[in-house]
Amino acid sequence: MKVRRPKLTLLDRLYLPQILAGMWRTLKHIPRKKFTRQYPEEKFKLLGKYRGAPTLVRNQAGQVKCVSCQLCEFVCPPKAIRVLPGRRDDSAPAEARIEKEPEDFIIDMTRCIYCGQCEEVCPEQAIFLKQDFAVTGYKRSELEFHKDKLLELGGIHDDPICKWKKK
Amino acid sequence: MSVENVNLTIDGRAVQAAVGTNLIEAARLAGIEIPHFCYHPKLAIAGNCRMCLVEVGLPQLGPDRKPVLDAQGQPRVNFGPKLIIACNTTVSEGMVVLTRTPRVIKARRGVMEFLLINHPLDCPICDQAGECRLQELAVDYGQGCSRFVEEKEHKPKRVVLNEKITLDDERCILCSRCIRFMRDVAGQDCLGFVKRGSRSTLASYPGREPATNYDLNIVDLCPVGALTSTDFRFRQRVWFLKETASICPHCATGCNTTIWSREGVVYRQTPRDNAAINQCWMCDYGRLNYKFINDPDRLTAPQLGRQDATWADAIAHVAERLAAVRAAGSKIAGLGSACATTEELFLFAKLFQALESGLLDSVPRTDIADNFLLNADRNPNMRGAQLAGVAANPPGSRIAEIAAGIERGEIKALLVLGEDAVAAGLRAELLAKLDLLVVLDILPGATTDAAHVVLPGVSFAEKGGTFINAKGRVQKINPALAAPGQARPEWEILRNLLAAVSKAWKKPAPDFPSLGKVFAALADETPALKGWTWEDIGSEGRDL
Numbered sequence: 001m002k003v004r005r006p007k008l009t010l011l012d013r014l015y016l017p018q019i020l021a022g023m024w025r026t027l028k029h030i031p032r033k034k035f036t037r038q039y040p041e042e043k044f045k046l047l048g049k050y051r052g053a054p055t056l057v058r059n060q061a062g063q064v065k066c067v068s069c070q071l072c073e074f075v076c077p078p079k080a081i082r083v084l085p086g087r088r089d090d091s092a093p094a095e096a097r098i099e100k101e102p103e104d105f106i107i108d109m110t111r112c113i114y115c116g117q118c119e120e121v122c123p124e125q126a127i128f129l130k131q132d133f134a135v136t137g138y139k140r141s142e143l144e145f146h147k148d149k150l151l152e153l154g155g156i157h158d159d160p161i162c163k164w165k166k167k
Numbered sequence: 168m169s170v171e172n173v174n175l176t177i178d179g180r181a182v183q184a185a186v187g188t189n190l191i192e193a194a195r196l197a198g199i200e201i202p203h204f205c206y207h208p209k210l211a212i213a214g215n216c217r218m219c220l221v222e223v224g225l226p227q228l229g230p231d232r233k234p235v236l237d238a239q240g241q242p243r244v245n246f247g248p249k250l251i252i253a254c255n256t257t258v259s260e261g262m263v264v265l266t267r268t269p270r271v272i273k274a275r276r277g278v279m280e281f282l283l284i285n286h287p288l289d290c291p292i293c294d295q296a297g298e299c300r301l302q303e304l305a306v307d308y309g310q311g312c313s314r315f316v317e318e319k320e321h322k323p324k325r326v327v328l329n330e331k332i333t334l335d336d337e338r339c340i341l342c343s344r345c346i347r348f349m350r351d352v353a354g355q356d357c358l359g360f361v362k363r364g365s366r367s368t369l370a371s372y373p374g375r376e377p378a379t380n381y382d383l384n385i386v387d388l389c390p391v392g393a394l395t396s397t398d399f400r401f402r403q404r405v406w407f408l409k410e411t412a413s414i415c416p417h418c419a420t421g422c423n424t425t426i427w428s429r430e431g432v433v434y435r436q437t438p439r440d441n442a443a444i445n446q447c448w449m450c451d452y453g454r455l456n457y458k459f460i461n462d463p464d465r466l467t468a469p470q471l472g473r474q475d476a477t478w479a480d481a482i483a484h485v486a487e488r489l490a491a492v493r494a495a496g497s498k499i500a501g502l503g504s505a506c507a508t509t510e511e512l513f514l515f516a517k518l519f520q521a522l523e524s525g526l527l528d529s530v531p532r533t534d535i536a537d538n539f540l541l542n543a544d545r546n547p548n549m550r551g552a553q554l555a556g557v558a559a560n561p562p563g564s565r566i567a568e569i570a571a572g573i574e575r576g577e578i579k580a581l582l583v584l585g586e587d588a589v590a591a592g593l594r595a596e597l598l599a600k601l602d603l604l605v606v607l608d609i610l611p612g613a614t615t616d617a618a619h620v621v622l623p624g625v626s627f628a629e630k631g632g633t634f635i636n637a638k639g640r641v642q643k644i645n646p647a648l649a650a651p652g653q654a655r656p657e658w659e660i661l662r663n664l665l666a667a668v669s670k671a672w673k674k675p676a677p678d679f680p681s682l683g684k685v686f687a688a689l690a691d692e693t694p695a696l697k698g699w700t701w702e703d704i705g706s707e708g709r710d711l
C-alpha cells in the first residue's frame with residue numbers, strides 16, 4: 001500500500017507556529033496546582049473500604065487472636081494461606097481457655113488477590129485486610145509473610161467483644 | 168433361619184422390616200434419616216437424647232383383633248397423644264410413622280435449643296468441627312441465635328482421660344455412648360456421669376481411667392468433640408483430609424480402616440464398617456501405629472553398596488550377580504515378609520521359580536491376643552504368604568535351614584522382602600558371609616546396613632494389593648499417598664527384577680503391566696482363587 005504524503009501549506013512548513021503552540025500549552029501549566037505524585041515515596045490516599053494485603057491482629061491483651069481454625073486456608077480462592085496449627089502454652093492463665101494458636105501462619109503475597117474472603121470467613125476476627133497494596137521484594141521468599149511479620153503489620157484490633165474474657 | 172417381616176408406613180412410604188428392627192433402622196431402609204445422637208446400631212439403647220422423637224400411629228383393632236376399617240376401606244390409625252423415641256420403638260404390623268410433621272420438627276428444635284444452652288462456642292478450635300453431629304443438626308434444627316441470657320455452665324476442659332484421650336466436658340451432650348461402649352464392648356465399666364441436671368459431667372471413676380486396647384473407639388463414637396484423640400488433637404482440620412479405604416496391617420484380623428491424609432502426610436486412621444470383620448471398631452495398637460509412614464528416615468533411593476544408584480543399574484546389577492552366584496553353583500535363598508501383599512509374595516515366589524530355588528520362608532510374628540479383635544498372629548498376610556508358597560509350613564521352620572546353609576557357605580545369595588533378617592535369626596556375621604544380599608524395605612535397619620543392594624519399597628499406605636486375613640478373607644489396600652522419592656511399590660520392583668532375571672536366564676518373562684494383571688496370574692495359578700478377578704474383591708473383601 002502506498003501512503004500518500006499530505007500536502008503541507010506554507011504555515012505548516014514554517015514549523016514555528018506549532019512549536020510555539022506546544023510551548024504555550026506547557027507554560028500554561030506551570031503556575032497551576034501540581035497533581036503529579038512522587039510514587040512510591042508518596043502514597044495514594046485510599047478510601048476506607050479499600051482492600052489491601054491481609055494481616056493478623058492481636059487483641060487488647062496482646063494475645064494472638066487467630067486460633068488456627070484454618071477456615072481462611074479453606075476459603076482462600078488462590079490458596080495463598082497456609083496454617084500450621086499449634087497448641088497454646090497451657091501455663092498462661094488468662095488465655096488458658098483458648099487452647100489453640102497457629103504455630104506458623106503463612107500468606108504467599110505473590111498469590112493473594114486481596115479479595116477479603118479470609119477476613120469475611122474468620123470466626124475470631126483475627127485477620128484483616130490493611131491498605132498496603134504494593135507488596136514488593138527482591139525474592140519470592142521475601143513475599144511469603146510468616147506469622148511474626150503478619151502480626152507486626154496487623155497490630156492490635158480494638159474488638160469490643162473481648163471473647164476471651166467471657167470464656 | 169427365616170426372619171419374619173412386618174409391613175409399616177414411614178412418611179407415606181411402605182417399608183418391610185424384620186421383627187425387632189427399631190424405627191431409626193426401618194426409616195433408613197426407606198431412605199429416611201431420623202436425627203439422633205445417643206443411638207448407635209452397635210450399642211445398647213439408652214434413649215436419653217430425645218432427638219429421635221417421631222409420631223407413631225397403630226392400627227385400631229376390633230374385638231376380633233382385626234384392624235378396623237374406615238369409610239374408605241383403609242385401616243383406622245390411632246396416633247398417641249405424645250411423640251415417642253424412634254430408637255427404642257420396634258416396628259409392628261400396620262404401624263404408621265411420621266417423621267416430618269410440624270410437631271416433630273418443633274420437638275427437635277426444642278431438643279436442639281436445650282442441647283446448645285450450655286454448649287461452648289468452640290467450633291473454631293474443636294477437632295470435631297466438620298464431622299460433628301451437633302453442628303450438622305444445629306444447621307437443620309438450630310435457632311441461629313440463643314435466647315439464653317443467663318451465665319453458661321462451665322465444666323472442666325482439657326481433662327486428660329488417659330494418655331490417648333483428652334476430654335472437654337463442656338462440649339459433651341451427655342449421650343452416654345462412650346459409657347456404654349466401655350461397659351459393654353470394651354469390658355471396662357469406668358466412665359459415668361457425676362453431678363445432676365445441667366451440671367452433669369462425664370468423668371472416669373477415680374483411679375480407674377479407661378485402660379483397654381479399644382479406648383479410642385469412644386473418640387469415634389462421640390457425636391461431638393468432647394472426646395478427642397490426643398494424637399490427632401489440633402493437628403489438622405478434618406475437611407482437608409483425604410479418605411482412603413485401607414486395611415490395618417498390624418495383625419491377622421485385618422480390620423477395615425480409613426486412612427486420613429493430606430499432601431502426603433497421614434494424620435489418623437479410623438475404623439471402617441465391615442460387619443464380617445471388625446464391625447465398626449479397631450484396636451488402638453493398630454490405629455496409632457502409622458507414624459512409620461512419614462518417618463524422615465525412609466529409604467528413598469536404590470543403593471548399590473551404600474551409594475545411591477539408578478533403578479536400571481540396581482536391577483541389572485542384582486540380575487547379573489544372581490547369575491554369577493548360580494554359575495558358581497551356590498544356592499539362593501529368600502525371606503518374604505508376611506506383611507507384604509499377596510501379589511508381592513506371588514511375584515517373589517515367581518522370582519524364585521525363575522531362579523530354580525525353593526529356599527523360601529516368612530518370619531512368624533506372634534504376640535498375645537485379646538479376646539476381641541487383636542489376633543495373636545501380628546502378620547497381616549500369613550495366609551497370603553502360604554497361598555503364594557513363600558511361607559513354609561509351619562511358617563519360619565526353614566529359617567534355621569537357611570541360616571545353616573549360609574553358615575556352611577552353600578547359600579551365597581539372600582533376597583529379603585520387607586523383613587529384618589537380623590531380628591529373624593540371621594545374625595549380622597552370617598549375613599557378612601553372603602556374596603549378595605538384596606533387601607527391599609522401607610526403613611533402614613540392621614539388615615539394610617548389611618545389604619549389598621537396597622531397593623526402597625513403600626508402606627501399606629502407598630500401594631495397592633491384597634491381604635488375606637486369618638479367617639481367609641481377601642481384602643484390598645489402596646494407595647493413599649505418593650511414594651517418597653524414588654521408592655517404588657514392591658510389586659513393581661519384583662516385576663522388574665523378575666523380567667531382568669528371566670532375560671539373564673533366557674526364559675520368557677511374564678508381562679505384568681498392572682497390579683490387576685498380577686492378581687489375575689495369581690488367581691490363575693492358585694486353586695483357592697480360581698476364577699477371581701481384581702474387581703471381584705469389593706470394598707468389604709471376599710471370603711476364600
Ligand code: SF4
Pocket residue numbers: 054075076077078079080081107111112113114115116117118119129
Ligand atoms: S485476601 Fe483473598 S486471596 Fe488474599 S489471603 Fe485472603 S482469601 Fe486469600
Ligand code: SF4
Pocket residue numbers: 065066067068069070071072073083118121122123124125126127291
Ligand atoms: S485467621 Fe481466622 S479463619 Fe484464619 S485460621 Fe485464624 S482464626 Fe481461623
Ligand code: SF4
Pocket residue numbers: 286287288289290291293294295296297299300301302338391392393
Ligand atoms: S462439639 Fe461440635 S458444635 Fe460443639 S464445639 Fe465442637 S464442632 Fe462445635
Ligand code: SF4
Pocket residue numbers: 338339340341342343344345346369388389390391393394
Ligand atoms: S463424651 Fe461424647 S460420647 Fe460420651 S456422653 Fe459425652 S457426648 Fe456422649
Ligand code: FES
Pocket residue numbers: 202203204205206213214215216217218219220252253254255
Ligand atoms: S437417639 Fe433416640 S433418644 Fe437418643
